[in-house]
Amino acid sequence: MTIPFTDLFYDNPVSHDTNNKTSELNLNDCNNTDISVLAYKSLPATIQKALLSQNRLVIIANNPSITIETLEQTLQPTDIVVLFNDFIHADFFATHALAKTLPKLLFFRQIGDSRLHFGLPPRSNNLIAIEQMAQHAALGIFLSNISYQFPTPTDDPKPNDDPISEDRVLSIAHDLKVIFDSSEHCRVLSEQHPVVADYPSFADIHSSAPTSGFLMYRLLLAARxxxxxxxxxxxxxxxxxxxxxxxxxxxxxxxxxxxxxxHNWAFERQELAAPPIGVEIIRQY
Known part of the structure; x- marks a missing residue:
C-alpha cells in the first residue's frame, strides 16, 4: 500500500549551510516535520529568501499550448516562477515588464548517467535569456543528481538527439558561471530526495524516477x-x-x-487528481 506523502517522517534530516541568516531562525521551535525542514533547506538560498515575501509558486510545464497571453493573464507580482530544462517562452520570462521582475527557480535534469543536463550546453539552451533573468530578479538553480560539469560537445553520448545549430550557445559566460558555482544560487537535487521516498519507481527500468515537475511539486509542497x-x-x-x-x-x-x-505516470496523475488546499492545477491542451 502506498504511504501518503503527509504521513512520511524522517529522523535524520540533512542540513545545508546556506549563508542565509534569515532562514536560520529557530525552525525547531515550529511544528515542522523533519522532511519539511529538509525540503526548505534543500532550496537555493535566493529562493528561501524569496519565499518569505512572495505568495505563490507557479510551476510551468514545457507545454507548447501555453501561450504568452495565458502567462500574462496568470502571473502576478507576488509569484515565483519555476521552469524546467529548455523551457518555453524564454524571451518572455527575460524581458516582459512583469515576468522579468519575478524570482525564478530553474531545474535542469541530468541526462541519464552522463555529464550533461537538459537545457544546458552543449544541448539546446536558453542561456542568453537566463543571463538577462539574473540581472532583473532573484535566480535559483537546481541541477539533478550532479553539479554542472561544464561539458563540451565531445562529452555528449548521443549528439544526434539534439543536433547543434548555428545559434546554439556552447559555453557559459563568466558571470553566469559564478552563479552556477555559488551555493547561494545553485544546488544539486537528488531524484531520490526524501520528499519522493514513497514514489513507486520501476526496478526493471534504469534511472526510473519521478518526473521533474512532480519532484519539484513535492519538494515545494513540503517546503511551505x-x-x-x-x-x-x-x-x-x-x-x-x-x-x-x-x-x-x-x-x-x-x-x-x-x-x-x-516515470510512474499513473501514480503522479492519481495524486494530482485531488490536490490539497492551496494547490491549483490549470491544464492546457
Missing amino acids: QPVQCLQRTNNPQKRTAPVEILLLGFNDDDKTAHFWEG
Whole structure:
C-alpha cells in the first residue's frame, strides 16, 4: 500500500549551510516535520529568501499550448516562477515588464548517467535569456543528481538527439558561471530526495524516477510549512497563509505527446487528481 506523502517522517534530516541568516531562525521551535525542514533547506538560498515575501509558486510545464497571453493573464507580482530544462517562452520570462521582475527557480535534469543536463550546453539552451533573468530578479538553480560539469560537445553520448545549430550557445559566460558555482544560487537535487521516498519507481527500468515537475511539486509542497513558520517569526502581528502553488500545463496522459516509461505516470496523475488546499492545477491542451 502506498504511504501518503503527509504521513512520511524522517529522523535524520540533512542540513545545508546556506549563508542565509534569515532562514536560520529557530525552525525547531515550529511544528515542522523533519522532511519539511529538509525540503526548505534543500532550496537555493535566493529562493528561501524569496519565499518569505512572495505568495505563490507557479510551476510551468514545457507545454507548447501555453501561450504568452495565458502567462500574462496568470502571473502576478507576488509569484515565483519555476521552469524546467529548455523551457518555453524564454524571451518572455527575460524581458516582459512583469515576468522579468519575478524570482525564478530553474531545474535542469541530468541526462541519464552522463555529464550533461537538459537545457544546458552543449544541448539546446536558453542561456542568453537566463543571463538577462539574473540581472532583473532573484535566480535559483537546481541541477539533478550532479553539479554542472561544464561539458563540451565531445562529452555528449548521443549528439544526434539534439543536433547543434548555428545559434546554439556552447559555453557559459563568466558571470553566469559564478552563479552556477555559488551555493547561494545553485544546488544539486537528488531524484531520490526524501520528499519522493514513497514514489513507486520501476526496478526493471534504469534511472526510473519521478518526473521533474512532480519532484519539484513535492519538494515545494513540503517546503511551505517552514516558510509559514518563518513568516510568523519575522512578523508575529501579521496573519500568514501557506504559500500557494499553481501547476500550469500539467496534462493528462492521453493529452501528452511524449512521456517516458520510466516515470510512474499513473501514480503522479492519481495524486494530482485531488490536490490539497492551496494547490491549483490549470491544464492546457
